[in-house]
Amino acid sequence: MDSITQAALGAAVGGAILGRRLGRKAVLIGALLGTLPDLDVVLDYGDAVANVTEHRGFTHSLFVLTGLGTLFALLATRFFPATAARPVHFHHWWWFFVLCLTTHPLLDSFTTYGTQLFWPLDVPPVAWPIVFIIDPFYTLPLLIALLIGITTKKVRNACAIGLALSSVYLLLAAGAKWSVEQRLAPVLAEQGLQQAPILIQPTPFNIALWRATIINDDRYYESLVGLFDRQRSLTLEPLRRNVALEEYALAGPRGQRLAWFTGPFLRYETRLIDGQETLIATDIRLGFPGFHPFSFTLATRDGDTWRPVETSEQLETSRDLRLETLSRLASRAAGDVTALCASDFIEPQWRAEPFLYHC
Numbered sequence: 001m002d003s004i005t006q007a008a009l010g011a012a013v014g015g016a017i018l019g020r021r022l023g024r025k026a027v028l029i030g031a032l033l034g035t036l037p038d039l040d041v042v043l044d045y046g047d048a049v050a051n052v053t054e055h056r057g058f059t060h061s062l063f064v065l066t067g068l069g070t071l072f073a074l075l076a077t078r079f080f081p082a083t084a085a086r087p088v089h090f091h092h093w094w095w096f097f098v099l100c101l102t103t104h105p106l107l108d109s110f111t112t113y114g115t116q117l118f119w120p121l122d123v124p125p126v127a128w129p130i131v132f133i134i135d136p137f138y139t140l141p142l143l144i145a146l147l148i149g150i151t152t153k154k155v156r157n158a159c160a161i162g163l164a165l166s167s168v169y170l171l172l173a174a175g176a177k178w179s180v181e182q183r184l185a186p187v188l189a190e191q192g193l194q195q196a197p198i199l200i201q202p203t204p205f206n207i208a209l210w211r212a213t214i215i216n217d218d219r220y221y222e223s224l225v226g227l228f229d230r231q232r233s234l235t236l237e238p239l240r241r242n243v244a245l246e247e248y249a250l251a252g253p254r255g256q257r258l259a260w261f262t263g264p265f266l267r268y269e270t271r272l273i274d275g276q277e278t279l280i281a282t283d284i285r286l287g288f289p290g291f292h293p294f295s296f297t298l299a300t301r302d303g304d305t306w307r308p309v310e311t312s313e314q315l316e317t318s319r320d321l322r323l324e325t326l327s328r329l330a331s332r333a334a335g336d337v338t339a340l341c342a343s344d345f346i347e348p349q350w351r352a353e354p355f356l357y358h359c
Contacts, residue, residue, distance in 0.1 A: 001107055002134045003035055008142040009107060009166075010034015010100045015149055015159030017096045021086040024150055026096070027159070033100035037065065048314035049254045049296050053261040060105035061119035069098035110170065112201045112285050114261070124260060129201035130173040136205065141165035173207040180210045180225045187234045188214065193221070197264050199285055204321070209333035211342065213284060215264045218243040219352050222289050222342035228335030237343040238352040239289075242268040248299050249281050252308020255298045258283075267292075267350070270301075277301040280315065288329075290345025293317050319345070 001009075014030020022029075040059040045051050058064055073093035080088065108115040111133050114125030131138055145162020149155040180200055188194045197215040208228060214221040214236070221236040245268035249255045258281060259266065265285045271278055279299040287293050295315040299306040331339035343351065 001111060001131070002139075003038060005134070005139045005142070006034045006038065006104050006107070007031040008034070008139055008146060009103055011146055012142050012159040012162045012166075013100050013103050014096060015146070015155045016163055017099065018088065018092060019149065019155030019159055021088050021092070023153065023155055027146060027150060027155060030096075030100045033097065034104055036101065037104045047254065047311050049258050049298075049312040052294060052296075052314070053257055056105065056108055056113065056115045056125065058116075058119050060108060060115050060117065062102055062105065062117050064119070065101040065105065066098055069101050070094060072097040110173075112199070124263070129199070130170065130177050131207065132202050132204050134205060135202075135207070137207070138166050138169050141169070169207075173202065176202075176207050176227055177210065179227065180212070183225055183234060184212055184223070187236065191236065199265060201285070203329060203333065204288065204326075206330075206333050209329070211288070213265060215241070217241075220265075220267070220284065222346075224332060224340065224342045226333060226335055226337070228333075229337055230335070232337050235341070237341060239267075239343060239346060239350050240352045241266070244268075245270070245279055248306035249279050250298075251306070252298065254296070254309060254312045255281065258296060258298070273297070279306055288321070288345070289342050290347070291317065291319055291321055 008031070010033050011027045011031035014026040014033065018026040037056075037059045040055060040057065043051075043054070045054055073090055073096070076088075076093045076097070077090045105115045105117055109117060109126045110128060110130050112127060112129040113133065114127035116123075117126045142162045145158045145165070149158030149162075152158065177200055184198075184200070185194070188196070188198070193214055193216060199213045201211055201213075203209045203211050203224070209224060209226045212221075212223045212225060214223075218241055219238050220241050221238050223234055223236050225234060246266070249266070249268050250259050262283050262285060265283065267282045267284050269280050269282070271280055277300065278297050279301075280295050281298050282292050282296075283294040284292055295317070297309055297313045297315065299308050301307075325345070328340045
């Protein structure tokens with residue numbers, strides 16, 4: 001999630017645990033702890049794929065953060081001994097530090113990017129996307145609760161209420177995703193895609209409109225499913241992955257690392273960069289169809305051979321989400337099925353024919 005949300009979550013957790021004993025200090029310390037795991041963004045691994053796939057790594061590990069929280073609790077107990085009036089014992093400090101730190105990666109795991117909760121175990125990032133990386137409907141209850149708690153000095157009660165409301169929103173998001181899964185199931189079964197890899201995630205800034213991406217060898221399908229679509233039949237819009245290039249893209253360590261991070265949700269293409277034919281992979285999970293921000297160089301052509309690059313580069317996207325696009329997205333989320341199709345902004349060369357359905 002974004003830094004404001006993580007700071008607000010840490011502040012609310014801190015206030016709910018030690019607000020009665022520390023007052024506003026619990027909110028301030030909690031906010032700092034809530035942003036601490038994201039300090040890994042300053043690390044440069046010297047490679048674009050590494051920079052992306054190592055993010056949310058060791059600094060987001062439940063093992064590392066629990067150990068760090070325990071260390072902080074020991075230090076706080078040593079240097080800030082309990083007083084008779086409102087004692088703060090080791091177990092108070094332990095819950096405070098550990099929860100302020102670990103709720104950060106746990107919330108991140110509810111987004112599409114994924115989080116390496118179990119680092120250093122060699123397992124793919126955990127991702128069960130039920131919220132977009134920026135969702136004001138989740139963040140606002142926390143911010144309002146913090147403001148009320150700080151101004152009224154009822155820190156603990158206000159923070160607890162804010163956490164309860166934001167948690168209810170997550171439950172609503174999980175229920176919305178389940179509803180979308182149920183609506184998609186018969187469509188996928190009809191097309192023989194029930195065993196295909198599928199990713200269902202909310203579209204930007206809301207949980208009313210969901211995007212489904214289904215992988216089927218050289219094709220992948222995009223679909224928008226809204227909670228307010230009533231009984232409208234779902235559409236699957238087929239696109240091309242250019243999977244003939246996959247073997248060469250994933251031959252090197254950079255490609256293998258990227259595949260570990262994304263799973264099968266990659267699209268491949270070639271471009272002429274600085275006079276050299278270059279093989280590029282795009283993570284089609286992140287962003288929105290036509291606005292995918294993560295594309296990486298993985299190989300260059302040497303005669304008839306593709307050679308993996310030693311250092312990958314991330315290519316800048318030339319497209320930005322405009323106000324008109326966001327307006328169409330909002331209309332589609334509100335139930336206007338004519339406002340937007342999943343593939344409206346996809347370049348023509350990626351469209352596959354024949355279409356199974358027409359949006």
